[in-house]
Amino acid sequence: xxxxxxxFRRGQSTILTRPPPDPKKIFARITPNNxxxxxxxxxxxxxxxxxxxxxxQEYVDIHRQKVPLGVALAxxxxxxxxxxxxxxxxxxxxxxxxxxxxxxxQQPLKKPRYKWCIGxxxxxxxxxxxxxxxxxxxxxxxxxxxxxxxxxxxxxxRKTGIxxxxxxxxxxxxSVVLDGRDISYGTxxxxxxxxxxxxxxxxxVFEYQILRNPAFNEVEYxxxxxxxxxxxxHLPPPVPTTSxxxxxxxxxxxxxxxxxxxxxxxxxxxxxxSRSLPMQCAAAKMIVRRSGPSAQHIAEEVLISMHVRSLxxxxxxxxIMRFREVHYARKSVIWDGKWPEEVHLIYSxxxxxxxxxxxxxxxxxxxxxxxxxxxxLCGLKWLHSNDLVHRDIKPENIGIExxxxxxxxxxxxxxxxxxHGQPLPPQPFKIGTPQYLAPEMQQVPYCEKVDIxxxxxxxxxxxxxxxxxxxxxxxxxxxxxRDWVKRYEVFNNVWNSLADYRSxxxxxxxSQMLTFDPGDRIxxxxxxxxxxxxxxxxxxxxxxxxxxxxxxxxxxxRKGRIQRR
Numbered sequence: 001x002x003x004x005x006x007x008f009r010r011g012q013s014t015i016l017t018r019p020p021p022d023p024k025k026i027f028a029r030i031t032p033n034n035x036x037x038x039x040x041x042x043x044x045x046x047x048x049x050x051x052x053x054x055x056x057q058e059y060v061d062i063h064r065q066k067v068p069l070g071v072a073l074a075x076x077x078x079x080x081x082x083x084x085x086x087x088x089x090x091x092x093x094x095x096x097x098x099x100x101x102x103x104x105x106q107q108p109l110k111k112p113r114y115k116w117c118i119g120x121x122x123x124x125x126x127x128x129x130x131x132x133x134x135x136x137x138x139x140x141x142x143x144x145x146x147x148x149x150x151x152x153x154x155x156x157x158r159k160t161g162i163x164x165x166x167x168x169x170x171x172x173x174x175s176v177v178l179d180g181r182d183i184s185y186g187t188x189x190x191x192x193x194x195x196x197x198x199x200x201x202x203x204x205v206f207e208y209q210i211l212r213n214p215a216f217n218e219v220e221y222x223x224x225x226x227x228x229x230x231x232x233x234h235l236p237p238p239v240p241t242t243s244x245x246x247x248x249x250x251x252x253x254x255x256x257x258x259x260x261x262x263x264x265x266x267x268x269x270x271x272x273x274s275r276s277l278p279m280q281c282a283a284a285k286m287i288v289r290r291s292g293p294s295a296q297h298i299a300e301e302v303l304i305s306m307h308v309r310s311l312x313x314x315x316x317x318x319x320i321m322r323f324r325e326v327h328y329a330r331k332s333v334i335w336d337g338k339w340p341e342e343v344h345l346i347y348s349x350x351x352x353x354x355x356x357x358x359x360x361x362x363x364x365x366x367x368x369x370x371x372x373x374x375x376x377l378c379g380l381k382w383l384h385s386n387d388l389v390h391r392d393i394k395p396e397n398i399g400i401e402x403x404x405x406x407x408x409x410x411x412x413x414x415x416x417x418x419x420h421g422q423p424l425p426p427q428p429f430k431i432g433t434p435q436y437l438a439p440e441m442q443q444v445p446y447c448e449k450v451d452i453x454x455x456x457x458x459x460x461x462x463x464x465x466x467x468x469x470x471x472x473x474x475x476x477x478x479x480x481x482r483d484w485v486k487r488y489e490v491f492n493n494v495w496n497s498l499a500d501y502r503s504x505x506x507x508x509x510x511s512q513m514l515t516f517d518p519g520d521r522i523x524x525x526x527x528x529x530x531x532x533x534x535x536x537x538x539x540x541x542x543x544x545x546x547x548x549x550x551x552x553x554x555x556x557x558r559k560g561r562i563q564r565r
Contacts, residue, residue, distance in 0.1 A: 022104075024217050025224070026061070027245060028163065029100040030138070030197065030204045034078040037202035038069065040140035042096040044121055058107055059116075059135050062099035072098050078203070101136050101204075103154070103163075105224045109135070114232045118152040118199070139175075143200030152176055152199075154190075159403040160281045160350070161225060161238025162246075162274060163190045175200060181277075188276040191257045193246050210245040218244060236402040239352050241272035242281060253344045254327045258284055263354065263396065267297070267414055272350050282324060283411075285345040295335040297414075298343050302326050305345065305413050311386050319379030321347045321399070321411050351399030351409060359395050359461045366463070368406055370506065372398075373459050374533050375408035380455060381524040383410070384448040389424065391415040393454035394436045395461065423447055434476040435468075440518055442476060449518040452527065456513030463506055469494055491516075504531035 032038045041060075048057055070092035103116060110117075110133070119134025121141045139150050152167040169175035169184040176184050177198035193211045197204040209216040222244060226237045237243070241260035251258050259272040268287035274280065289295045305323035312322055324346040335341065355372065358364055364372070376398055383390055390397075392415040399409040415431050417424065423445030432441065438453035440446050460468060470491035471477050477487050498511035509530045512522040 022106075023213065024215055024220070025104040025106060026102045026209055026213070027105070027216070027221050028103040028206065028208050029061070029212065030102075030136070030206050031100045032072075032098075032202070033076045033196070033205045034201075034203040035069070035073060035076075035080070036140060036200075037204055038072050038076070038096055038098070040121065040138075040202050041099060043140070044137055045097040045099070047121075053137070056135060056137055059101055059103075060099055061102045062097050066095035066097055068092060069094050069096050072096055076203075101138070105221075105228050107135070109232075113153075113155065114228075115153040115155040118154070120150050138197070138199040138202060138204065140200060140202055143202070150175060150200075156225070156229075156233075156238070157189065157281075158233065158235055159238060160189075160272075160274060161229075161243030162281075164188065164279070165190060174198070187279055189257075189274050189279055191242075191246050191259075191274045191276065192250070208245040208247075210247060221245070236352065239272060239281070239350055242274060242350070253284060253346075254325070256282065256284060256327075256344075256346060262350075265396075265412075265414075273346065280348070281350045282346050282348045283321075283350050285347065287343050287345070288340050289335045289343055290340040292335075292337070299333075301413055301416075302345065304416050304418070305347075307418070308388070308413065308416070315382075317379060317382040318407065319375045319409055320382060321349065321409055321413075323347055323413070347411075349399070349401055349409060351411070352402045353400050354396050354411075355398040355400060355408065355458065355462065356395035358400065359466050364406075369462050370533065371406060372400070372408045373455075373462060373506075374528065376410065376455055376458065377524050377527045379408070379410040380448075380451050381528050383416075384451070384524050387419050387421060389417055389419050389448045390451050391417065392432045392436070393451050393458065394433050395458055398458065419448065435471055437476050437478065438518065439478040439516055442478075447518065449521045449523075452513050452521050452524060453518075455524075455527075456510055459506070459510045459513060464510070506532040508532075 032041045044053065044056070045060070045062055047053055048060075073092075075098070107116075109115065116136055117134045118136045118138050120139035120143075121137050136154070138152075150169055152165065152169065154163060154165055156162070157164045164187060165176075165178060165183070166187045167176040167183050167185060171185040172182060173184045174182050176182070178188055179195055190206060193208050195206040197206055210218055225243060229235045229237055241262050244260065246257070246259065253273070255275045255277070256273040257275060259274065262270040262272055262283060264270075268285055270283050270285045273282045273284040287294070287298050287301075289298055308320065309323045312320065326346070327344040329342040330336065358369070358372075376393075380390070380393070390410065392412060393410070397410065397412040399411050401407045401409060424447070425445055426442050428442040432450075432454075436454040436457055438446065438450040441450050457468060470487045477491075478484070495511055495514060495516075498507045498514075501507040509522070509527060509532050513527060515521040
């Protein structure tokens, strides 16, 4: 006799008309974890067996047959019945259905938000209108009778792709508890491999399938999620380093949960990070203090980052990354000099990609690229107006945000410094990236115009060609060797061809940014006002805080951002 009333890979269905979900597609499960939740799940399955809750059948997966309640409790953390025998407590011998509430991307979620709505079981046998909008029924009928509004949902965060729980119940009612914390009216990331929930009296375990099911295909799931974002949410892909299912090995740094690798540099690595209270995402730069010079370099970066943060509080610029906090592995600002120590610097925003990916892989329209360059120049204008010189502008240090609008952000303060109104002394082979160094930077005292030169190279790669003709070597092309004259001749020919365009063309702006003499090189403020930037003139703060519109036509800079060149 088939004890399973549904066709969930185990028998013939008597109720369910939809095909069962592929177990490889289920990316998360919620499992009953106390006797109230087990009884509630059993009640729900019995009602489905009698024709109720047809919509919710898509969201449950039951085991092959009923088991005694005592056996079901043995799989949970509920020890309240552990000391009793079936003779002392006969209800432990009663049989119940075991199973899970499941999540996969083929489920028929309702427009326009595409959330998994959480509701309660009704008092009648077939369900009522109060549950018609809810896919996952986690509150039992006894608890729901004595409470006010019970509303919660699970959805993907639009920027990070992290599954998120949102509750809109009465505050401080303990209607929803996540990992021991009341979130009856709140929103939290599910950014760990495993979480515990309480919905009223019912306790559950939430677990990502990457930890539970060896057959789960994470790569295929990520492809499905990107398609889900495009086709259902009409959004670009989420940040690729936070979108995968979080594993149990993800470490914590303070209140931050560390995710995947974003970038790797000469001084350290950058990983994505998230936290649930308050709900934020960020970039975590990890550097190791292993010597006196490295400790000094980290201290200087922390100080200049804090200085920039204070300036941003007075005059905000959306094109400059913001420093949030620093964490020392041994909890001391001063390095003890005994053995290496990890230091994490937390910055925001967490960008979707770097400009390097756009240059080498394409994917944005010409107008969008012009807008990216304007953002970079606005960021440099803000830095230079505050007497700051970045000294390491390059595609890898320019992040791209896609969620609310297409926006470029200047990253990495590793070589950022205050000029104090004076030229900066040359430091050969110590500052910047060789290919992006201005001709004067390693020869004579220099000023903020070295950033304009580097931005000109970025603009050339972004808008003209990904290969710079005069960069015929891996190091600084202006290093005086036997090929220096040859490289300069190539540069001069390219520069003249750029300058021959009409004055309003982007080629002319690039030539002005790549002027060999820093005294004649255009400033960031003048570059921002160049005639090639013909889109509607708005202040930096207005452009930075602009919200995403409902269509591409309402926001021209978003238009065509995924088009190939």
